[in-house]
Amino acid sequence: MNVLNLDSIKQDLIRVAHFCAVKGLVPATSGNFSARLENQEILISVSGKDKATLAEGDLMLVDFLGRAKDSNLKPSAETLLHTQVYRTFPNAKFIAHFHSSSSAVLSKVLLKQGIKALKLEGFELLKALSGVQTHEYTEILPIFPNNQDIEELADLIQPVLDKLANSEKPLHAYLIAGHGLYTWGSTMSETIRHVDALNTLIESYLLEMQLNKVMQGKEEAVKV
Ligand SMILES: [Zn+2]
Numbered sequence: 496m497n498v499l500n501l502d503s504i505k506q507d508l509i510r511v512a513h514f515c516a517v518k519g520l521v522p523a524t525s526g527n528f529s530a531r532l533e534n535q536e537i538l539i540s541v542s543g544k545d546k547a548t549l550a551e552g553d554l555m556l557v558d559f560l561g562r563a564k565d566s567n568l569k570p571s572a573e574t575l576l577h578t579q580v581y582r583t584f585p586n587a588k589f590i591a592h593f594h595s596s597s598s599a600v601l602s603k604v605l606l607k608q609g610i611k612a613l614k615l616e617g618f619e620l621l622k623a624l625s626g627v628q629t630h631e632y633t634e635i636l637p638i639f640p641n642n643q644d645i646e647e648l649a650d651l652i653q654p655v656l657d658k659l660a661n662s663e664k665p666l667h668a669y670l671i672a673g674h675g676l677y678t679w680g681s682t683m684s685e686t687i688r689h690v691d692a693l694n695t696l697i698e699s700y701l702l703e704m705q706l707n708k709v710m711q712g713k714e715e716a717v718k719v
Pocket residue numbers: 525526573592594674675
C-alpha cells in the first residue's frame with residue numbers, strides 16, 4: 496500500500512472517530528475503529544484513547560489474527576471482532592464500533608426478554624443502509640450476550656456471521672447486549688452513514704416503544 500493511500504485511510508479513521516465523539520456515541524474512551532489494508536492487515540485504533548482527540552499516532556497495524564505488527568502499542572481489546580468481520584465479509588473495508596447508551600440499553604432489555612435480534616422496520620431512514628431501496632424493509636440486527644473473553648465472544652458470533660454472509664439480505668451490523676453496536680461499510684462515507692442511520696433508527700425504535708406504551712388505551716380519545 497502506498498504512503499498516500501495509507502495517509503488517506505488514517506484520515507478516514509480519524510474522521511469517523513471524531514464523528515462518533517461529537518455525537519456522544521463513544522463515551523469515556525470507548526469504541527474502536529479500523530480499516531482493511533492489503534496483505535491481511537488492518538489499521539485499528541489503540542486501546543484507551545479519547546476518540547474526540549484520536550490522531551494518527553493512535554492507530555496501529557495488526558494482522559488478521561489480531562497480533563500487533565511493528566509496534567509496542569496495545570491494540571483495542573476487541574480487535575478479534577474486527578478481524579472476523581473482514582475475514583467473513585470481503586466487501587467490508589471499514590468498521591466502526593460504538594457504545595451509545597440507546598444501543599446498550601435496548602440490546603440489554605431485549606436479550607433479557609429472550610429476544611435475540613432487533614427488528615427495525617417501517618422507517619424511511621432504513622434506505623440509508625446499503626442495498627435498501629424502500630422503507631418497507633425489515634433490518635434484523637443479531638444481539639449477542641456481552642463477554643469479556645473476546646475469543647469466546649468471537650466464537651459465538653462467527654456462525655451467525657457465516658450464515659448471514661450467505662443470505663440474500665445483507666448484514667449491516669450487530670449488537671452486543673449492554674455494550675454497543677458494530678457496523679461496517681465498503682467506503683468510509685458508507686460506514687459513517689451506517690453509524691448515523693443505525694444510531695437514529697435505534698433511538699427511533701426506543702421512542703416508538705415509549706409512545707406506544709403511553710398511547711395504550713388512549714386511542715379512542717384521540718380519534719376524531
Ligand atoms: Zn466495545
